[in-house]
Amino acid sequence: NAGVTQTPKFRILKIGQSMTLQCTQDMNHNYMYWYRQDPGMGLKLIYYSVGAGITDKGEVPNGYNVSRSTTEDFPLRLELAAPSQTSVYFCASSYTIETLYTGELFFGEGSRLTVL
Amino acid sequence: KQEVTQIPAALSVPEGENLVLNCSFTDSAIYNLQWFRQDPGKGLTSLLLIQSSQREQTSGRLNASLDKSSGRSTLYIAASQPGDSATYLCAVRVRWGGSEKLVFGKGTKLTVNP
Numbered sequence: 320n321a322g323v324t325q326t327p328k329f330r331i332l333k334i335g336q337s338m339t340l341q342c343t344q345d346m347n348h349n350y351m352y353w354y355r356q357d358p359g360m361g362l363k364l365i366y367y368s369v370g371a372g373i374t375d376k377g378e379v380p381n382g383y384n385v386s387r388s389t390t391e392d393f394p395l396r397l398e399l400a401a402p403s404q405t406s407v408y409f410c411a412s413s414y415t416i417e418t419l420y421t422g423e424l425f426f427g428e429g430s431r432l433t434v435l
Numbered sequence: 436k437q438e439v440t441q442i443p444a445a446l447s448v449p450e451g452e453n454l455v456l457n458c459s460f461t462d463s464a465i466y467n468l469q470w471f472r473q474d475p476g477k478g479l480t481s482l483l484l485i486q487s488s489q490r491e492q493t494s495g496r497l498n499a500s501l502d503k504s505s506g507r508s509t510l511y512i513a514a515s516q517p518g519d520s521a522t523y524l525c526a527v528r529v530r531w532g533g534s535e536k537l538v539f540g541k542g543t544k545l546t547v548n549p
Binding site: 350360361362367369375377417421422424427429431 | 532537
């Protein structure tokens with residue numbers, strides 16, 4: 320059981336380059352999330368999705384875009400990378416029935432991105 | 436605005452000691468509270484999930500309690516081992532816009548010395 324899988328694990332970008340962080344889950348979870356983790360700052364929500372075809376902004380969405388064409392995949396795209404986007408990015412998923420049941424959150428191993 | 440605080444930020448104990456990690460949150464309107472463990476350079480591993488209607492959850496040497504009215508949760512680790520060394524994060528699930536999100540504390544870094 321793979322759970323939540325993220326690729327790549329590490330990446331170095333130059334300022335202004337673009338890239339996509341891949342995330343896939345095999346648990347048939349409806350909710351998926353992208354977080355970034357910065358030292359001393361905790362985890363901040365970038366974007367989330369409550370199901371295929373539905374995405375919405377989190378707390379820190381500027382400079383990022385997402386899509387959710389299938390239940391399994393939730394890629395995060397960085398456009399015009401900036402040094403402020405140097406961080407560790409985590410994808411997560413859960414099964415949730417809104418207002419009725421909120422399930423356990425499962426995380427990927429993370430993608431460490433450096434923008435120089 | 437929901438805020439989650441974890442005290443202490445770091446804790447060092449000798450092997451075998453029982454210990455308690457604290458988590459407090461400012462708004463009692465939560466769906467659930469989840470404790471995670473994070474090893475250096477790794478992702479977050481879920482330890483325990485407590486739904487808002489529950490008071491505690493147990494898994495092996497771990498016991499987590501939830502007091503919504505006072506905005507507090509504790510994670511109790513019995514007979515600590517060096518392998519328990521990691522950063523422990525708590526997060527509360529809250530209503531946010533048209534959906535839900537987790538609000539994380541900044542974690543307690545635990546070191547268990549042999």
